[in-house]
Amino acid sequence: MNFGAEHELHKRRMSKNIGLGIILVTFVALIFGLTVVKVTEGDVSGAIVGAASNE
Amino acid sequence: MSDTTLVKAEINYEPNIGDYFALLKPRVMILVVFTALVGIIAAPVDLHPFTIFVSIIFIALGGGASGALNMWYESDLDSLMRRTRNRPIPSGKITSDEAKAFGFALAGISVVMLGLAANWFAALFLLFTIFFYVVIYTMWLKRWTPQNIVIGGAAGAFPPMIGWAVATSGISMESVLMFSLIFLWTPPHFWALALFMRGDYEIARVPMLTVTHGRRSTRNHIFFYTIVLAMFALFTSSTSLGGWVYLLTAIVLNAIFVTMAFKIWVRDEPEAEADNFKVERNFFRYSLMYLFLQFGSILVDLGLGTNFSWGFL
Structure with missing residues (x-):
C-alpha cells in the first residue's frame, strides 16, 4: 500500500484538532468541577464519604 | 506571487487555533475578565473560588463571542482600515460564515454555562450585553451616528455589573x-x-x-x-x-x-x-x-x- 506524503495542510489540521481536543477536555473538567462544587459546596472528601456510606 | 496563486493560497489556508482566538478580540477580553472579576470580588457575597473561575471563563467567552460577531458583521469595514485589515476575515484566514457560526455558538454556550454555573439573571445580563454590542452598537450605532462610541460604550461597561450579578443575582x-x-x-x-x-x-x-x-x-x-x-x-x-x-x-x-x-x-x-x-x-x-x-x-x-x-x- 502506498501512502502519499503528508501535506502541510495535514499538519495544520493536526494542530487544530489537538487544540480542539484540549478545549473539549478542559470543558469536561470544568463541568465536572462545577458539579462537585454545586453538589458538595466544595467539600469533596465529605461527598466521597457520603457516597461510600450510601452503598 | 501572482494574483491567482494568492487566491489559491487563501482557499487552501487552513485556519489554526490562533486564528479563531484572534476572532475573540483577546485584548478586549482582558479588560472584560479583569473588570468582571472586580465586580464579583467587590460584591458582598462569598462564592466558591471554582464558581468564580468558571463564571469568569464564560463571561470572557461571551465577550469573545461579541468580538467574533462584530468581526463577522464588520468585515467589509475591517478590510478598508489599516488597523483592522490583518484581522482573520479580511486577511482571508477565516470566512465570514465561519466567524458568524463560531460567534453564535460561543454566545449560546457562554450564556447557558453562566446560567448553570452562577445564576440566570447574570446569564441574561450577559446575553443582553452580547445583543447590545452586536446589534445596538455594531449593526446600528456604529454606521449611523458619531455618538456610536458614547452609547455603544455601555457594552464594554457591563462586565463588572455581570460580575456583581454573578455573586448577588442582582444590580x-x-x-x-x-x-x-x-x-x-x-x-x-x-x-x-x-x-x-x-x-x-x-x-x-x-x-x-x-x-x-x-x-x-x-x-x-x-x-x-x-x-x-x-x-x-x-x-x-x-x-x-x-x-x-x-x-x-x-x-x-x-x-x-x-x-x-x-x-x-x-x-x-x-x-x-x-x-x-x-x-x-x-x-x-x-x-x-x-x-x-x-x-x-x-x-x-x-x-x-x-x-x-x-x-x-
Whole structure:
C-alpha cells in the first residue's frame, strides 16, 4: 500500500484538532468541577464519604 | 506571487487555533475578565473560588463571542482600515460564515454555562450585553451616528455589573458606579485612537467624531469628557466603593489624565503631525493603565480593609 506524503495542510489540521481536543477536555473538567462544587459546596472528601456510606 | 496563486493560497489556508482566538478580540477580553472579576470580588457575597473561575471563563467567552460577531458583521469595514485589515476575515484566514457560526455558538454556550454555573439573571445580563454590542452598537450605532462610541460604550461597561450579578443575582448602586466609570472612560479612549489612526475612519466612512465634527471638535470632546470622568471617579471615592487606596489612586491617576487631555486640547494638527501624534498615543496607552489601576484599587481596599465605611451611596 502506498501512502502519499503528508501535506502541510495535514499538519495544520493536526494542530487544530489537538487544540480542539484540549478545549473539549478542559470543558469536561470544568463541568465536572462545577458539579462537585454545586453538589458538595466544595467539600469533596465529605461527598466521597457520603457516597461510600450510601452503598 | 501572482494574483491567482494568492487566491489559491487563501482557499487552501487552513485556519489554526490562533486564528479563531484572534476572532475573540483577546485584548478586549482582558479588560472584560479583569473588570468582571472586580465586580464579583467587590460584591458582598462569598462564592466558591471554582464558581468564580468558571463564571469568569464564560463571561470572557461571551465577550469573545461579541468580538467574533462584530468581526463577522464588520468585515467589509475591517478590510478598508489599516488597523483592522490583518484581522482573520479580511486577511482571508477565516470566512465570514465561519466567524458568524463560531460567534453564535460561543454566545449560546457562554450564556447557558453562566446560567448553570452562577445564576440566570447574570446569564441574561450577559446575553443582553452580547445583543447590545452586536446589534445596538455594531449593526446600528456604529454606521449611523458619531455618538456610536458614547452609547455603544455601555457594552464594554457591563462586565463588572455581570460580575456583581454573578455573586448577588442582582444590580446595586455599587455595580452601577463601576459601570459608569467605564462608560465615561470609553469615549476619550476611543477618540484619542481616532485622532492618531487618521484616515482609517474616513476611508471606511464610519461616522466617528473626527469625521463628522472634525479633529478640533474631537480634541474639545476628549478634554470635556476626561474632566467629567475625573470628577465622577473622585466622587465615587465618597461612595461605598471608595477607600483610602481608591481615593489616593483616583487623585493621582485623574490629575495625570486631565493634564494629558489638556495637552491634546491645546494642540493643533500641524503640531500633532510633527511628532506623529505622540501625545494622543500616550493618552491612549495611559487610558488602558488608568482603568486597570482604578479598578485594581477597589480590590486593594477590599483586601486591606481600608474601604470607607461612611460611603453615602
